[in-house]
Amino acid sequence: MTDEQIIGRVRGGETRMFAELVRRHEDLVYGMVVRFVGRSEDAEDIAQEVFLRAFRGLDGFKGESKFSTWLYRVTWNLCTDWLRRNRRPDRRADSVDEADALPDKRVDLEGGVLEEEQRVAVREALDRLDEKYRSVIVLHYYQKLSYDQIAAVLDMPAKTVETRLYRARKALRESLESSGRGGDA
């Protein structure tokens, strides 16, 4: 059953069907919230509020984009609003711990350890990036959204998304180079 078919049934009064939508998208929504606001107690509240907003706003969902894209937009709006009100320098420190705690099949060899160190270095550099660059990196590389999806979420042309992604990666590279962790060549 597609998301759109489920939405039709929820609109028809089958509230319990909304649970299926939540199960399908909970990791993506929660993951995005943690990437943006950190693993604070607020992260689950915000993610929960995303789904409540979605439930209340289902009548307004016209199907012009995928449900997941629409849901991402709701998530992005709530995250940016939260960040505006709660911005603090160490806000994402916990998100690194969160990702570190996950089982990772790549870290089982010596090369894998180096790879993990590199990932941590990139995450730290990412945390220092300007929000407009960080957002496109998170959405594209961590949340696996296409340029077009990011463009819909952030309400900007896909070409701008592409340009920002390259500038963001260049900024990350330069940040790593200046800290002496830019690669082994």
Next chain:
Amino acid sequence: MRCAQVGPLVERYVDGALDEARASEVAAHAAGCGPCRARIAAAQAVRDALAAEPAIRAPRGFSARVMDAVYREALTGAPFGPRAGEPIRAVGAGRMYRRLGLSFLLTAGVLAASLLIPRVAYPSLAESGLSQGKGVVVRSALDGADTAVRGILREQGNGGNSR
């Protein structure tokens, strides 16, 4: 091609997003330039690290907690008011209890009125001989209203003043 020209192209080069001629120029320059080879290696390392980032999973029981909140909201008659994308406001609980309080007050008001109006409107009837054993029908009606009110209050968890 000089180093300054290679710099802005490095990320596109490692993605294979440059046209063939441009890519060849970058490769030719990098072959004889240590710093630019290092830049290319760094760009590859960044791209690989980003692509290898593990996914984050929602906490256990998250969907159940969301559905609890959805049902609470549906049951307390929340209007389909704030639309998706509006700024976040106080989350859930406060609003819910205010709504519960309002609906309880309305219910209690209606029940109290149904209990008091017969006594106030027809005091002579309630205090008359009818209420002293002769007016069985009127007394039963008044007692029935009392019982109904207490029963509903008990069901609402008010504790009532049940006898």
